[in-house]
Amino acid sequence: MRISIFIISFLFTCSSLFAQESLKSHPEIYGLRIGTDLVKASRNLWDKDYKGFDIHADYRYNKNWYIAAEAGFEERFKADDQLSFTTSGMFLKIGADRNFHQNWLDMNNLIYVGGRYGLSLHQQNLHSYRVNTGSGYFNEELQFPELKSDGLSAHWLELVFGIKAEVFDHLFLGFNVRFHALLAQKQPQGFENLYYPGYGQKYSGSVGAGFGYTISYLIPIKKKTTFQE
Amino acid sequence: MRKIWFLVCMTIGVTACEKDDICQGGTSETPNVVINLYDGFDTEQFKTATKIAMIAQGYTDTIFYKNTNKIEAPLQINTNETQWSLLLYIPPTVSGNDTVIMRNDVRFNYNTHEFYVSKACGYKVDFYNFNAQLIDTDLATPWIHNISNLTSEITSDDHAHINLYY
Numbered sequence: 345m346r347i348s349i350f351i352i353s354f355l356f357t358c359s360s361l362f363a364q365e366s367l368k369s370h371p372e373i374y375g376l377r378i379g380t381d382l383v384k385a386s387r388n389l390w391d392k393d394y395k396g397f398d399i400h401a402d403y404r405y406n407k408n409w410y411i412a413a414e415a416g417f418e419e420r421f422k423a424d425d426q427l428s429f430t431t432s433g434m435f436l437k438i439g440a441d442r443n444f445h446q447n448w449l450d451m452n453n454l455i456y457v458g459g460r461y462g463l464s465l466h467q468q469n470l471h472s473y474r475v476n477t478g479s480g481y482f483n484e485e486l487q488f489p490e491l492k493s494d495g496l497s498a499h500w501l502e503l504v505f506g507i508k509a510e511v512f513d514h515l516f517l518g519f520n521v522r523f524h525a526l527l528a529q530k531q532p533q534g535f536e537n538l539y540y541p542g543y544g545q546k547y548s549g550s551v552g553a554g555f556g557y558t559i560s561y562l563i564p565i566k567k568k569t570t571f572q573e
Numbered sequence: 574m575r576k577i578w579f580l581v582c583m584t585i586g587v588t589a590c591e592k593d594d595i596c597q598g599g600t601s602e603t604p605n606v607v608i609n610l611y612d613g614f615d616t617e618q619f620k621t622a623t624k625i626a627m628i629a630q631g632y633t634d635t636i637f638y639k640n641t642n643k644i645e646a647p648l649q650i651n652t653n654e655t656q657w658s659l660l661l662y663i664p665p666t667v668s669g670n671d672t673v674i675m676r677n678d679v680r681f682n683y684n685t686h687e688f689y690v691s692k693a694c695g696y697k698v699d700f701y702n703f704n705a706q707l708i709d710t711d712l713a714t715p716w717i718h719n720i721s722n723l724t725s726e727i728t729s730d731d732h733a734h735i736n737l738y739y
Contacts, residue, residue, distance in 0.1 A: 424692065425693075425695075426596075426692065426693065426694065426695030426696075427692070427695060473689075473695050473696050474695040474696065475603055475650055475687065475695060475696045475697065475698055476596065476601060476602050476603055476690065476694050476695045476696065476697055477602065477603040477647060477650070477698075478602040478603065478605070478647075479605065479636075479645075479647045481629065481632070481634060481636065481647045482629070482632070482647065482649050482650070484649065484650060484651050485650075487696070534688060534689055535689050536689065536692075538692060546692075
């Protein structure tokens with residue numbers, strides 16, 4: 345919350361520098377914005393257990409509403425105390441964002457709240473697991489089944505809070521926080537989904553949270569002129 | 574707007590932060606064979622052993638029990654048979670000048686059923702068609718009169734699975 349207040353005030357400060365006239369026509373740009381998540385992209389470099397990319401796009405529908413979609417691929421290896429596994433697959437999210445930021449003049453920033461429906465199609469490979477025997481007398485608890493489960497899926501809803509700031513012409517940097525709740529899923533036989541592409545790790549509850557830094561480019565399609573006092 | 578933020582954060586905070594990295598143990602653990610020790614002559618009476626040592630066939634580690642009328646024997650999970658040597662120590666006050674060690678072997682036969690419990694607990698094995706029998710050997714120093722199977726399924730450590738009379 346403090347961060348968003350800071351960013352709001354920052355945007356207003358910047359805006360005030362350009363606020364010279366009280367009444368002027370400013371075109372609002374409508375277009376298709378395409379971008380990617382910088383956290384996911386950079387993670388390919390610093391986390392050897394992760395591969396993935398993500399493309400997101402939004403299209404301005406009217407003054408405040410944007411139609412939004414995301415798609416991508418993720419592969420995640422994880423070794424816990426009791427088991428190790430790899431999950432890989434693709435995901436798709438569709439939804440909408442509503443901009444709550446009143447832009448000054450010809451600025452084009454967003455402070456938005458959005459909703460998404462998310463879908464993942466993935467497979468999970470259980471590399472090893474430990475049988476919990478308590479005593480460990482026979483020292484045979486660790487098993488290596490390489491159990492592969494295909495055709496897994498998950499459906500969830502996401503709530504997104506974020507900002508997108510135009511740092512150069514048509515180039516936006518953004519930050520978002522997302523909360524997701526699992527609706528339904530297809531589990532591996534005799535096991536469970538522990539990671540979902542596009543959703544992240546599974547916790548004991550069916551809700552989770554995440555965040556992302558985004559970079560995106562706006563392809564202008566049309567301009568609408570509005571008057572601002 | 575700020576109220577919604579707060580509510581959402583609170584809700585997520587309360588529901589999302591369940592810790593699932595800790596296994597609670599108990600029923601999520603693979604059970605051992607629980608053996609109650611009874612008096613071989615007065616079979617209604619528990620009989621406390623001063624010291625019992627257990628060694629599984631093919632292994633060298635020893636499990637000791639002292640002053641107890643209940644012992645537990647782990648079962649191998651990758652095979653359908655485990656054999657344990659049960660050694661009873663009889664202290665000098667009872668036997669004379671030296672500690673006397675007496676031995677019997679018990680064989681357990683069973684089928685295993687392995688299943689996933691949770692991310693934190695891993696897997697568990699339950700045992701079915703369980704059967705215990707004393708091995709007829711020409712051991713010089715047997716101490717067990719008889720054993721009786723109480724159940725053919727071993728899914729928890731809560732109750733005894735075998736009564737041992739000596």
